Amino acid sequence: MIGRMTSAPVDDATWTIAEIADEFGVTHRTVRHYEELGLISPERRGTSRIYHRRDRTRLALILRGKRLGFPLEEIRTIIDLYDTPRGKASQLRYVLAQIDERRADLEQRRRDLEDALVELDAFETRCRADLDRLP
Amino acid sequence: MIGRMTSAPVDDATWTIAEIADEFGVTHRTVRHYEELGLISPERRGTSRIYHRRDRTRLALILRGKRLGFPLEEIRTIIDLYDTPRGKASQLRYVLAQIDERRADLEQRRRDLEDALVELDAFETRCRADLDRLP
DNA sequence: TCTCTGCTTGACGTTTACGTAAAGGTAAAG
DNA sequence: CTTTACCTTTACGTAAACGTCAAGCAGAGA
Known part of the structure:
Protein backbone atom coordinates (compact mmCIF):
# COMPACT_ATOMS: atom_id res chain seq x y z
CA MET A 1 0.00 0.00 0.00
CA ILE A 2 1.64 3.20 -1.11
CA GLY A 3 -1.00 5.66 -0.14
CA ARG A 4 -2.69 8.26 -2.28
CA MET A 5 -0.78 9.73 -5.22
CA THR A 6 -0.37 13.42 -4.64
CA SER A 7 -0.24 13.93 -8.40
CA ALA A 8 -3.92 13.00 -8.62
CA PRO A 9 -5.60 16.08 -7.16
CA VAL A 10 -8.84 15.37 -5.33
CA ASP A 11 -11.33 18.14 -5.67
CA ASP A 12 -12.77 18.38 -2.21
CA ALA A 13 -13.93 21.96 -2.40
CA THR A 14 -17.41 22.34 -0.92
CA TRP A 15 -20.06 25.04 -0.67
CA THR A 16 -23.04 25.77 1.52
CA ILE A 17 -26.50 26.26 0.11
CA ALA A 18 -26.26 30.03 0.62
CA GLU A 19 -22.96 30.16 -1.26
CA ILE A 20 -24.11 28.36 -4.37
CA ALA A 21 -27.50 30.06 -4.34
CA HIS A 33 -36.76 22.53 -5.06
CA TYR A 34 -34.35 21.10 -7.61
CA GLU A 35 -33.24 18.61 -5.00
CA GLU A 36 -36.84 17.57 -4.31
CA LEU A 37 -37.23 16.84 -7.99
CA GLY A 38 -34.05 14.80 -7.97
CA LEU A 39 -32.00 17.12 -10.14
CA ILE A 40 -29.23 17.47 -7.59
CA SER A 41 -28.37 15.41 -4.51
CA PRO A 42 -25.87 17.15 -2.27
CA GLU A 43 -24.00 15.35 0.47
CA ARG A 44 -25.42 15.59 3.97
CA ARG A 45 -23.14 16.42 6.85
CA GLY A 46 -25.44 15.72 9.76
CA THR A 47 -28.52 17.64 8.70
CA SER A 48 -26.82 20.25 6.55
CA ARG A 49 -26.36 20.11 2.81
CA ILE A 50 -22.82 20.16 1.43
CA TYR A 51 -22.43 20.96 -2.24
CA HIS A 52 -19.54 19.66 -4.32
CA ARG A 53 -18.15 20.54 -7.72
CA ARG A 54 -20.46 17.96 -9.24
CA ASP A 55 -23.52 19.73 -7.86
CA ARG A 56 -22.34 23.01 -9.33
CA THR A 57 -21.97 21.42 -12.73
CA ARG A 58 -25.50 20.09 -12.49
CA LEU A 59 -26.90 23.40 -11.34
CA ALA A 60 -25.26 25.13 -14.29
CA LEU A 61 -26.86 22.56 -16.61
CA ILE A 62 -30.24 23.07 -14.97
CA LEU A 63 -30.13 26.85 -15.29
CA ARG A 64 -29.06 26.70 -18.90
CA GLY A 65 -31.89 24.31 -19.56
CA LYS A 66 -34.23 26.79 -17.93
CA ARG A 67 -32.92 29.66 -20.02
CA LEU A 68 -33.68 27.51 -23.03
CA GLY A 69 -37.21 27.04 -21.75
CA PHE A 70 -37.15 23.36 -20.86
CA PRO A 71 -39.37 22.15 -18.03
CA LEU A 72 -37.54 20.81 -15.00
CA GLU A 73 -38.77 17.25 -15.52
CA GLU A 74 -37.29 17.24 -19.01
CA ILE A 75 -34.08 18.73 -17.69
CA ARG A 76 -33.91 15.88 -15.24
CA THR A 77 -34.13 13.28 -17.98
CA ILE A 78 -31.32 15.06 -19.83
CA ILE A 79 -29.09 15.19 -16.78
CA ASP A 80 -29.87 11.57 -16.01
CA LEU A 81 -28.98 10.73 -19.59
CA TYR A 82 -25.52 12.22 -19.11
CA ASP A 83 -24.77 9.85 -16.28
CA THR A 84 -26.66 6.67 -16.96
CA PRO A 85 -24.38 3.64 -16.81
CA ARG A 86 -23.03 2.82 -20.26
CA GLY A 87 -21.31 -0.48 -19.60
CA LYS A 88 -23.32 -2.67 -21.93
CA ALA A 89 -23.92 -2.25 -25.64
CA SER A 90 -27.67 -2.17 -25.13
CA GLN A 91 -27.34 0.71 -22.70
CA LEU A 92 -25.07 2.59 -25.08
CA ARG A 93 -27.48 2.13 -27.94
CA TYR A 94 -30.33 3.45 -25.79
CA VAL A 95 -28.30 6.48 -24.81
CA LEU A 96 -27.36 7.13 -28.44
CA ALA A 97 -31.01 6.99 -29.43
CA GLN A 98 -31.88 9.49 -26.71
CA ILE A 99 -29.09 11.75 -27.89
CA ASP A 100 -30.63 11.80 -31.35
CA GLU A 101 -33.98 12.84 -29.92
CA ARG A 102 -32.41 15.60 -27.88
CA ARG A 103 -30.52 16.88 -30.87
CA ALA A 104 -33.63 16.97 -33.03
CA ASP A 105 -35.33 19.07 -30.35
CA LEU A 106 -32.39 21.44 -30.00
CA GLU A 107 -32.09 21.88 -33.73
CA GLN A 108 -35.78 22.71 -34.03
CA ARG A 109 -35.21 25.40 -31.44
CA ARG A 110 -32.21 26.64 -33.33
CA ARG A 111 -34.27 27.00 -36.50
CA ASP A 112 -36.97 28.91 -34.61
CA LEU A 113 -34.30 31.10 -33.08
CA GLU A 114 -32.64 31.85 -36.40
CA ASP A 115 -36.01 32.70 -37.93
CA ALA A 116 -36.83 35.04 -35.08
CA MET B 1 -63.72 57.70 -58.53
CA ILE B 2 -62.63 54.66 -60.46
CA GLY B 3 -63.51 51.94 -58.01
CA ARG B 4 -61.27 49.30 -56.53
CA MET B 5 -58.40 48.01 -58.60
CA THR B 6 -58.93 44.34 -59.24
CA SER B 7 -55.15 43.92 -59.44
CA ALA B 8 -54.95 44.54 -55.68
CA PRO B 9 -56.21 41.23 -54.30
CA VAL B 10 -58.07 41.49 -51.01
CA ASP B 11 -57.42 38.56 -48.76
CA ASP B 12 -60.80 37.82 -47.29
CA ALA B 13 -60.21 34.18 -46.43
CA THR B 14 -61.54 33.33 -42.99
CA TRP B 15 -61.46 30.40 -40.60
CA THR B 16 -63.46 29.17 -37.64
CA ILE B 17 -61.88 28.53 -34.27
CA ALA B 18 -62.00 24.77 -34.84
CA GLU B 19 -60.22 25.13 -38.17
CA ILE B 20 -57.27 27.15 -36.95
CA ALA B 21 -57.02 25.16 -33.72
CA HIS B 33 -56.83 31.82 -23.79
CA TYR B 34 -54.52 33.73 -26.11
CA GLU B 35 -57.41 36.01 -26.95
CA GLU B 36 -58.11 36.62 -23.25
CA LEU B 37 -54.50 37.72 -22.85
CA GLY B 38 -54.84 40.04 -25.83
CA LEU B 39 -52.49 38.16 -28.13
CA ILE B 40 -55.08 37.80 -30.88
CA SER B 41 -58.37 39.58 -31.48
CA PRO B 42 -60.51 37.85 -34.10
CA GLU B 43 -63.48 39.49 -35.74
CA ARG B 44 -66.90 38.75 -34.28
CA ARG B 45 -69.76 37.79 -36.58
CA GLY B 46 -72.66 37.91 -34.17
CA THR B 47 -71.35 35.81 -31.34
CA SER B 48 -68.93 33.66 -33.31
CA ARG B 49 -65.23 34.27 -33.82
CA ILE B 50 -63.96 34.73 -37.35
CA TYR B 51 -60.23 34.39 -37.90
CA HIS B 52 -58.38 36.17 -40.68
CA ARG B 53 -54.93 35.78 -42.20
CA ARG B 54 -53.61 38.28 -39.72
CA ASP B 55 -54.71 36.13 -36.80
CA ARG B 56 -52.95 33.13 -38.30
CA THR B 57 -49.74 35.10 -38.58
CA ARG B 58 -50.01 36.07 -34.95
CA LEU B 59 -50.78 32.56 -33.83
CA ALA B 60 -47.70 31.29 -35.67
CA LEU B 61 -45.61 33.94 -33.89
CA ILE B 62 -47.09 32.95 -30.55
CA LEU B 63 -46.40 29.26 -31.01
CA ARG B 64 -42.84 29.87 -32.14
CA GLY B 65 -42.35 32.05 -29.09
CA LYS B 66 -43.64 29.21 -26.96
CA ARG B 67 -41.31 26.70 -28.57
CA LEU B 68 -38.52 29.10 -27.66
CA GLY B 69 -39.75 29.10 -24.08
CA PHE B 70 -41.02 32.66 -23.78
CA PRO B 71 -43.89 33.35 -21.40
CA LEU B 72 -47.09 34.53 -23.05
CA GLU B 73 -46.90 38.00 -21.51
CA GLU B 74 -43.47 38.51 -23.03
CA ILE B 75 -44.72 37.19 -26.35
CA ARG B 76 -47.46 39.77 -26.21
CA THR B 77 -44.97 42.61 -25.81
CA ILE B 78 -43.04 41.29 -28.80
CA ILE B 79 -46.13 41.07 -30.98
CA ASP B 80 -47.22 44.50 -29.83
CA LEU B 81 -43.77 45.78 -30.69
CA TYR B 82 -44.19 44.57 -34.27
CA ASP B 83 -47.25 46.72 -34.76
CA THR B 84 -46.84 49.76 -32.60
CA PRO B 85 -47.34 52.95 -34.58
CA ARG B 86 -44.02 54.23 -35.90
CA GLY B 87 -45.01 57.60 -37.27
CA LYS B 88 -42.87 59.81 -35.08
CA ALA B 89 -39.11 59.72 -34.59
CA SER B 90 -39.53 59.23 -30.83
CA GLN B 91 -41.67 56.16 -31.42
CA LEU B 92 -39.18 54.76 -33.88
CA ARG B 93 -36.32 55.25 -31.48
CA TYR B 94 -38.26 53.49 -28.75
CA VAL B 95 -38.99 50.57 -31.04
CA LEU B 96 -35.35 50.37 -32.08
CA ALA B 97 -34.27 50.26 -28.45
CA GLN B 98 -36.73 47.44 -27.78
CA ILE B 99 -35.39 45.57 -30.79
CA ASP B 100 -31.90 45.74 -29.32
CA GLU B 101 -33.14 44.25 -26.07
CA ARG B 102 -34.95 41.47 -27.85
CA ARG B 103 -31.89 40.67 -29.91
CA ALA B 104 -29.66 40.50 -26.85
CA ASP B 105 -32.08 38.00 -25.32
CA LEU B 106 -32.26 35.89 -28.46
CA GLU B 107 -28.51 35.87 -28.84
CA GLN B 108 -28.05 34.70 -25.26
CA ARG B 109 -30.37 31.85 -26.04
CA ARG B 110 -28.44 31.08 -29.18
CA ARG B 111 -25.21 30.84 -27.21
CA ASP B 112 -26.84 28.51 -24.70
CA LEU B 113 -28.21 26.45 -27.55
CA GLU B 114 -24.87 26.18 -29.32
CA ASP B 115 -23.19 25.16 -26.08
CA ALA B 116 -25.79 22.49 -25.47
C1' DT C 1 -90.63 21.26 -34.96
C1' DC C 2 -87.13 18.57 -33.20
C1' DT C 3 -82.58 17.32 -33.07
C1' DC C 4 -77.79 17.53 -33.96
C1' DT C 5 -73.53 19.89 -34.46
C1' DG C 6 -70.67 23.45 -33.44
C1' DC C 7 -70.01 27.48 -31.23
C1' DT C 8 -70.39 30.43 -26.99
C1' DT C 9 -69.39 31.97 -22.02
C1' DG C 10 -68.43 31.03 -17.33
C1' DA C 11 -66.02 28.85 -13.73
C1' DC C 12 -63.58 25.62 -11.19
C1' DG C 13 -59.48 22.16 -11.53
C1' DT C 14 -54.53 21.03 -12.48
C1' DT C 15 -49.61 21.23 -13.16
C1' DT C 16 -45.27 23.63 -12.87
C1' DA C 17 -42.05 26.31 -10.40
C1' DC C 18 -41.26 28.20 -7.11
C1' DG C 19 -42.52 32.12 -2.85
C1' DT C 20 -43.33 32.64 1.81
C1' DA C 21 -44.10 32.17 6.41
C1' DA C 22 -43.86 29.13 10.64
C1' DA C 23 -41.31 26.67 13.88
C1' DG C 24 -37.39 24.81 15.25
C1' DG C 25 -32.06 22.80 15.39
C1' DT C 26 -26.96 24.15 15.85
C1' DA C 27 -22.73 26.35 16.31
C1' DA C 28 -19.84 30.32 17.06
C1' DA C 29 -19.63 34.95 19.30
C1' DG C 30 -20.34 37.97 22.94
C1' DC D 1 -25.55 31.12 28.70
C1' DT D 2 -27.89 33.75 25.56
C1' DT D 3 -27.97 35.91 21.24
C1' DT D 4 -27.15 35.76 16.37
C1' DA D 5 -26.61 33.71 12.04
C1' DC D 6 -27.56 30.02 9.20
C1' DC D 7 -29.51 25.99 8.43
C1' DT D 8 -33.49 22.65 8.54
C1' DT D 9 -38.45 20.66 7.47
C1' DT D 10 -43.36 21.38 6.83
C1' DA D 11 -46.82 23.38 4.57
C1' DC D 12 -49.81 26.58 2.57
C1' DG D 13 -49.90 30.32 -1.25
C1' DT D 14 -49.46 31.88 -6.04
C1' DA D 15 -48.92 32.88 -11.04
C1' DA D 16 -48.96 30.90 -15.58
C1' DA D 17 -51.07 28.10 -19.01
C1' DC D 18 -54.14 25.84 -20.00
C1' DG D 19 -57.85 21.39 -19.06
C1' DT D 20 -62.39 20.27 -18.16
C1' DC D 21 -66.94 20.27 -17.26
C1' DA D 22 -71.59 22.75 -17.36
C1' DA D 23 -75.13 25.11 -19.53
C1' DG D 24 -76.86 27.48 -23.17
C1' DC D 25 -77.47 29.67 -28.12
C1' DA D 26 -77.93 29.13 -33.24
C1' DG D 27 -78.21 27.47 -37.72
C1' DA D 28 -78.80 23.09 -40.79
C1' DG D 29 -81.08 19.06 -41.83
C1' DA D 30 -84.73 15.16 -41.05
Whole structure:
Protein backbone atom coordinates (compact mmCIF):
# COMPACT_ATOMS: atom_id res chain seq x y z
CA MET A 1 0.00 0.00 0.00
CA ILE A 2 1.64 3.20 -1.11
CA GLY A 3 -1.00 5.66 -0.14
CA ARG A 4 -2.69 8.26 -2.28
CA MET A 5 -0.78 9.73 -5.22
CA THR A 6 -0.37 13.42 -4.64
CA SER A 7 -0.24 13.93 -8.40
CA ALA A 8 -3.92 13.00 -8.62
CA PRO A 9 -5.60 16.08 -7.16
CA VAL A 10 -8.84 15.37 -5.33
CA ASP A 11 -11.33 18.14 -5.67
CA ASP A 12 -12.77 18.38 -2.21
CA ALA A 13 -13.93 21.96 -2.40
CA THR A 14 -17.41 22.34 -0.92
CA TRP A 15 -20.06 25.04 -0.67
CA THR A 16 -23.04 25.77 1.52
CA ILE A 17 -26.50 26.26 0.11
CA ALA A 18 -26.26 30.03 0.62
CA GLU A 19 -22.96 30.16 -1.26
CA ILE A 20 -24.11 28.36 -4.37
CA ALA A 21 -27.50 30.06 -4.34
CA ASP A 22 -25.82 33.46 -4.24
CA GLU A 23 -23.28 32.51 -6.83
CA PHE A 24 -25.86 31.23 -9.32
CA GLY A 25 -28.30 34.01 -8.59
CA VAL A 26 -31.12 31.84 -7.28
CA THR A 27 -32.74 31.44 -3.87
CA HIS A 28 -32.05 28.57 -1.50
CA ARG A 29 -35.68 27.57 -2.01
CA THR A 30 -34.99 27.09 -5.68
CA VAL A 31 -31.95 24.92 -4.98
CA ARG A 32 -33.95 22.78 -2.56
CA HIS A 33 -36.76 22.53 -5.06
CA TYR A 34 -34.35 21.10 -7.61
CA GLU A 35 -33.24 18.61 -5.00
CA GLU A 36 -36.84 17.57 -4.31
CA LEU A 37 -37.23 16.84 -7.99
CA GLY A 38 -34.05 14.80 -7.97
CA LEU A 39 -32.00 17.12 -10.14
CA ILE A 40 -29.23 17.47 -7.59
CA SER A 41 -28.37 15.41 -4.51
CA PRO A 42 -25.87 17.15 -2.27
CA GLU A 43 -24.00 15.35 0.47
CA ARG A 44 -25.42 15.59 3.97
CA ARG A 45 -23.14 16.42 6.85
CA GLY A 46 -25.44 15.72 9.76
CA THR A 47 -28.52 17.64 8.70
CA SER A 48 -26.82 20.25 6.55
CA ARG A 49 -26.36 20.11 2.81
CA ILE A 50 -22.82 20.16 1.43
CA TYR A 51 -22.43 20.96 -2.24
CA HIS A 52 -19.54 19.66 -4.32
CA ARG A 53 -18.15 20.54 -7.72
CA ARG A 54 -20.46 17.96 -9.24
CA ASP A 55 -23.52 19.73 -7.86
CA ARG A 56 -22.34 23.01 -9.33
CA THR A 57 -21.97 21.42 -12.73
CA ARG A 58 -25.50 20.09 -12.49
CA LEU A 59 -26.90 23.40 -11.34
CA ALA A 60 -25.26 25.13 -14.29
CA LEU A 61 -26.86 22.56 -16.61
CA ILE A 62 -30.24 23.07 -14.97
CA LEU A 63 -30.13 26.85 -15.29
CA ARG A 64 -29.06 26.70 -18.90
CA GLY A 65 -31.89 24.31 -19.56
CA LYS A 66 -34.23 26.79 -17.93
CA ARG A 67 -32.92 29.66 -20.02
CA LEU A 68 -33.68 27.51 -23.03
CA GLY A 69 -37.21 27.04 -21.75
CA PHE A 70 -37.15 23.36 -20.86
CA PRO A 71 -39.37 22.15 -18.03
CA LEU A 72 -37.54 20.81 -15.00
CA GLU A 73 -38.77 17.25 -15.52
CA GLU A 74 -37.29 17.24 -19.01
CA ILE A 75 -34.08 18.73 -17.69
CA ARG A 76 -33.91 15.88 -15.24
CA THR A 77 -34.13 13.28 -17.98
CA ILE A 78 -31.32 15.06 -19.83
CA ILE A 79 -29.09 15.19 -16.78
CA ASP A 80 -29.87 11.57 -16.01
CA LEU A 81 -28.98 10.73 -19.59
CA TYR A 82 -25.52 12.22 -19.11
CA ASP A 83 -24.77 9.85 -16.28
CA THR A 84 -26.66 6.67 -16.96
CA PRO A 85 -24.38 3.64 -16.81
CA ARG A 86 -23.03 2.82 -20.26
CA GLY A 87 -21.31 -0.48 -19.60
CA LYS A 88 -23.32 -2.67 -21.93
CA ALA A 89 -23.92 -2.25 -25.64
CA SER A 90 -27.67 -2.17 -25.13
CA GLN A 91 -27.34 0.71 -22.70
CA LEU A 92 -25.07 2.59 -25.08
CA ARG A 93 -27.48 2.13 -27.94
CA TYR A 94 -30.33 3.45 -25.79
CA VAL A 95 -28.30 6.48 -24.81
CA LEU A 96 -27.36 7.13 -28.44
CA ALA A 97 -31.01 6.99 -29.43
CA GLN A 98 -31.88 9.49 -26.71
CA ILE A 99 -29.09 11.75 -27.89
CA ASP A 100 -30.63 11.80 -31.35
CA GLU A 101 -33.98 12.84 -29.92
CA ARG A 102 -32.41 15.60 -27.88
CA ARG A 103 -30.52 16.88 -30.87
CA ALA A 104 -33.63 16.97 -33.03
CA ASP A 105 -35.33 19.07 -30.35
CA LEU A 106 -32.39 21.44 -30.00
CA GLU A 107 -32.09 21.88 -33.73
CA GLN A 108 -35.78 22.71 -34.03
CA ARG A 109 -35.21 25.40 -31.44
CA ARG A 110 -32.21 26.64 -33.33
CA ARG A 111 -34.27 27.00 -36.50
CA ASP A 112 -36.97 28.91 -34.61
CA LEU A 113 -34.30 31.10 -33.08
CA GLU A 114 -32.64 31.85 -36.40
CA ASP A 115 -36.01 32.70 -37.93
CA ALA A 116 -36.83 35.04 -35.08
CA LEU A 117 -33.47 36.79 -35.42
CA VAL A 118 -33.85 37.16 -39.18
CA GLU A 119 -37.29 38.70 -38.73
CA LEU A 120 -35.99 41.01 -36.05
CA ASP A 121 -33.15 42.18 -38.30
CA ALA A 122 -35.54 42.81 -41.17
CA PHE A 123 -37.80 44.76 -38.86
CA GLU A 124 -34.91 46.84 -37.61
CA THR A 125 -33.83 47.62 -41.16
CA ARG A 126 -37.35 48.84 -41.93
CA CYS A 127 -37.44 50.97 -38.81
CA ARG A 128 -34.06 52.54 -39.55
CA ALA A 129 -35.17 53.30 -43.11
CA ASP A 130 -38.35 54.92 -41.76
CA LEU A 131 -36.29 56.99 -39.36
CA ASP A 132 -33.90 58.16 -42.09
CA ARG A 133 -36.82 59.09 -44.31
CA LEU A 134 -38.27 61.38 -41.64
CA PRO A 135 -37.94 65.21 -41.87
CA MET B 1 -63.72 57.70 -58.53
CA ILE B 2 -62.63 54.66 -60.46
CA GLY B 3 -63.51 51.94 -58.01
CA ARG B 4 -61.27 49.30 -56.53
CA MET B 5 -58.40 48.01 -58.60
CA THR B 6 -58.93 44.34 -59.24
CA SER B 7 -55.15 43.92 -59.44
CA ALA B 8 -54.95 44.54 -55.68
CA PRO B 9 -56.21 41.23 -54.30
CA VAL B 10 -58.07 41.49 -51.01
CA ASP B 11 -57.42 38.56 -48.76
CA ASP B 12 -60.80 37.82 -47.29
CA ALA B 13 -60.21 34.18 -46.43
CA THR B 14 -61.54 33.33 -42.99
CA TRP B 15 -61.46 30.40 -40.60
CA THR B 16 -63.46 29.17 -37.64
CA ILE B 17 -61.88 28.53 -34.27
CA ALA B 18 -62.00 24.77 -34.84
CA GLU B 19 -60.22 25.13 -38.17
CA ILE B 20 -57.27 27.15 -36.95
CA ALA B 21 -57.02 25.16 -33.72
CA ASP B 22 -56.81 21.93 -35.72
CA GLU B 23 -54.39 23.40 -38.20
CA PHE B 24 -51.99 24.68 -35.56
CA GLY B 25 -52.35 21.63 -33.38
CA VAL B 26 -53.80 23.37 -30.32
CA THR B 27 -57.20 23.25 -28.63
CA HIS B 28 -59.88 25.89 -28.99
CA ARG B 29 -59.40 26.59 -25.29
CA THR B 30 -55.79 27.54 -25.99
CA VAL B 31 -56.82 29.88 -28.80
CA ARG B 32 -59.38 31.55 -26.55
CA HIS B 33 -56.83 31.82 -23.79
CA TYR B 34 -54.52 33.73 -26.11
CA GLU B 35 -57.41 36.01 -26.95
CA GLU B 36 -58.11 36.62 -23.25
CA LEU B 37 -54.50 37.72 -22.85
CA GLY B 38 -54.84 40.04 -25.83
CA LEU B 39 -52.49 38.16 -28.13
CA ILE B 40 -55.08 37.80 -30.88
CA SER B 41 -58.37 39.58 -31.48
CA PRO B 42 -60.51 37.85 -34.10
CA GLU B 43 -63.48 39.49 -35.74
CA ARG B 44 -66.90 38.75 -34.28
CA ARG B 45 -69.76 37.79 -36.58
CA GLY B 46 -72.66 37.91 -34.17
CA THR B 47 -71.35 35.81 -31.34
CA SER B 48 -68.93 33.66 -33.31
CA ARG B 49 -65.23 34.27 -33.82
CA ILE B 50 -63.96 34.73 -37.35
CA TYR B 51 -60.23 34.39 -37.90
CA HIS B 52 -58.38 36.17 -40.68
CA ARG B 53 -54.93 35.78 -42.20
CA ARG B 54 -53.61 38.28 -39.72
CA ASP B 55 -54.71 36.13 -36.80
CA ARG B 56 -52.95 33.13 -38.30
CA THR B 57 -49.74 35.10 -38.58
CA ARG B 58 -50.01 36.07 -34.95
CA LEU B 59 -50.78 32.56 -33.83
CA ALA B 60 -47.70 31.29 -35.67
CA LEU B 61 -45.61 33.94 -33.89
CA ILE B 62 -47.09 32.95 -30.55
CA LEU B 63 -46.40 29.26 -31.01
CA ARG B 64 -42.84 29.87 -32.14
CA GLY B 65 -42.35 32.05 -29.09
CA LYS B 66 -43.64 29.21 -26.96
CA ARG B 67 -41.31 26.70 -28.57
CA LEU B 68 -38.52 29.10 -27.66
CA GLY B 69 -39.75 29.10 -24.08
CA PHE B 70 -41.02 32.66 -23.78
CA PRO B 71 -43.89 33.35 -21.40
CA LEU B 72 -47.09 34.53 -23.05
CA GLU B 73 -46.90 38.00 -21.51
CA GLU B 74 -43.47 38.51 -23.03
CA ILE B 75 -44.72 37.19 -26.35
CA ARG B 76 -47.46 39.77 -26.21
CA THR B 77 -44.97 42.61 -25.81
CA ILE B 78 -43.04 41.29 -28.80
CA ILE B 79 -46.13 41.07 -30.98
CA ASP B 80 -47.22 44.50 -29.83
CA LEU B 81 -43.77 45.78 -30.69
CA TYR B 82 -44.19 44.57 -34.27
CA ASP B 83 -47.25 46.72 -34.76
CA THR B 84 -46.84 49.76 -32.60
CA PRO B 85 -47.34 52.95 -34.58
CA ARG B 86 -44.02 54.23 -35.90
CA GLY B 87 -45.01 57.60 -37.27
CA LYS B 88 -42.87 59.81 -35.08
CA ALA B 89 -39.11 59.72 -34.59
CA SER B 90 -39.53 59.23 -30.83
CA GLN B 91 -41.67 56.16 -31.42
CA LEU B 92 -39.18 54.76 -33.88
CA ARG B 93 -36.32 55.25 -31.48
CA TYR B 94 -38.26 53.49 -28.75
CA VAL B 95 -38.99 50.57 -31.04
CA LEU B 96 -35.35 50.37 -32.08
CA ALA B 97 -34.27 50.26 -28.45
CA GLN B 98 -36.73 47.44 -27.78
CA ILE B 99 -35.39 45.57 -30.79
CA ASP B 100 -31.90 45.74 -29.32
CA GLU B 101 -33.14 44.25 -26.07
CA ARG B 102 -34.95 41.47 -27.85
CA ARG B 103 -31.89 40.67 -29.91
CA ALA B 104 -29.66 40.50 -26.85
CA ASP B 105 -32.08 38.00 -25.32
CA LEU B 106 -32.26 35.89 -28.46
CA GLU B 107 -28.51 35.87 -28.84
CA GLN B 108 -28.05 34.70 -25.26
CA ARG B 109 -30.37 31.85 -26.04
CA ARG B 110 -28.44 31.08 -29.18
CA ARG B 111 -25.21 30.84 -27.21
CA ASP B 112 -26.84 28.51 -24.70
CA LEU B 113 -28.21 26.45 -27.55
CA GLU B 114 -24.87 26.18 -29.32
CA ASP B 115 -23.19 25.16 -26.08
CA ALA B 116 -25.79 22.49 -25.47
CA LEU B 117 -25.37 21.12 -28.98
CA VAL B 118 -21.57 21.07 -28.70
CA GLU B 119 -21.82 19.17 -25.43
CA LEU B 120 -24.29 16.75 -26.91
CA ASP B 121 -22.00 16.08 -29.89
CA ALA B 122 -19.03 15.50 -27.62
CA PHE B 123 -21.11 13.13 -25.54
CA GLU B 124 -22.21 11.20 -28.61
CA THR B 125 -18.62 10.89 -29.80
CA ARG B 126 -17.67 9.41 -26.44
CA CYS B 127 -20.58 6.99 -26.51
CA ARG B 128 -19.75 5.85 -30.03
CA ALA B 129 -16.13 5.32 -29.05
CA ASP B 130 -17.25 3.29 -26.03
CA LEU B 131 -19.48 1.19 -28.26
CA ASP B 132 -16.71 0.53 -30.79
CA ARG B 133 -14.36 -0.48 -28.02
CA LEU B 134 -16.77 -3.14 -26.74
CA PRO B 135 -16.23 -6.88 -27.46
C1' DT C 1 -90.63 21.26 -34.96
C1' DC C 2 -87.13 18.57 -33.20
C1' DT C 3 -82.58 17.32 -33.07
C1' DC C 4 -77.79 17.53 -33.96
C1' DT C 5 -73.53 19.89 -34.46
C1' DG C 6 -70.67 23.45 -33.44
C1' DC C 7 -70.01 27.48 -31.23
C1' DT C 8 -70.39 30.43 -26.99
C1' DT C 9 -69.39 31.97 -22.02
C1' DG C 10 -68.43 31.03 -17.33
C1' DA C 11 -66.02 28.85 -13.73
C1' DC C 12 -63.58 25.62 -11.19
C1' DG C 13 -59.48 22.16 -11.53
C1' DT C 14 -54.53 21.03 -12.48
C1' DT C 15 -49.61 21.23 -13.16
C1' DT C 16 -45.27 23.63 -12.87
C1' DA C 17 -42.05 26.31 -10.40
C1' DC C 18 -41.26 28.20 -7.11
C1' DG C 19 -42.52 32.12 -2.85
C1' DT C 20 -43.33 32.64 1.81
C1' DA C 21 -44.10 32.17 6.41
C1' DA C 22 -43.86 29.13 10.64
C1' DA C 23 -41.31 26.67 13.88
C1' DG C 24 -37.39 24.81 15.25
C1' DG C 25 -32.06 22.80 15.39
C1' DT C 26 -26.96 24.15 15.85
C1' DA C 27 -22.73 26.35 16.31
C1' DA C 28 -19.84 30.32 17.06
C1' DA C 29 -19.63 34.95 19.30
C1' DG C 30 -20.34 37.97 22.94
C1' DC D 1 -25.55 31.12 28.70
C1' DT D 2 -27.89 33.75 25.56
C1' DT D 3 -27.97 35.91 21.24
C1' DT D 4 -27.15 35.76 16.37
C1' DA D 5 -26.61 33.71 12.04
C1' DC D 6 -27.56 30.02 9.20
C1' DC D 7 -29.51 25.99 8.43
C1' DT D 8 -33.49 22.65 8.54
C1' DT D 9 -38.45 20.66 7.47
C1' DT D 10 -43.36 21.38 6.83
C1' DA D 11 -46.82 23.38 4.57
C1' DC D 12 -49.81 26.58 2.57
C1' DG D 13 -49.90 30.32 -1.25
C1' DT D 14 -49.46 31.88 -6.04
C1' DA D 15 -48.92 32.88 -11.04
C1' DA D 16 -48.96 30.90 -15.58
C1' DA D 17 -51.07 28.10 -19.01
C1' DC D 18 -54.14 25.84 -20.00
C1' DG D 19 -57.85 21.39 -19.06
C1' DT D 20 -62.39 20.27 -18.16
C1' DC D 21 -66.94 20.27 -17.26
C1' DA D 22 -71.59 22.75 -17.36
C1' DA D 23 -75.13 25.11 -19.53
C1' DG D 24 -76.86 27.48 -23.17
C1' DC D 25 -77.47 29.67 -28.12
C1' DA D 26 -77.93 29.13 -33.24
C1' DG D 27 -78.21 27.47 -37.72
C1' DA D 28 -78.80 23.09 -40.79
C1' DG D 29 -81.08 19.06 -41.83
C1' DA D 30 -84.73 15.16 -41.05
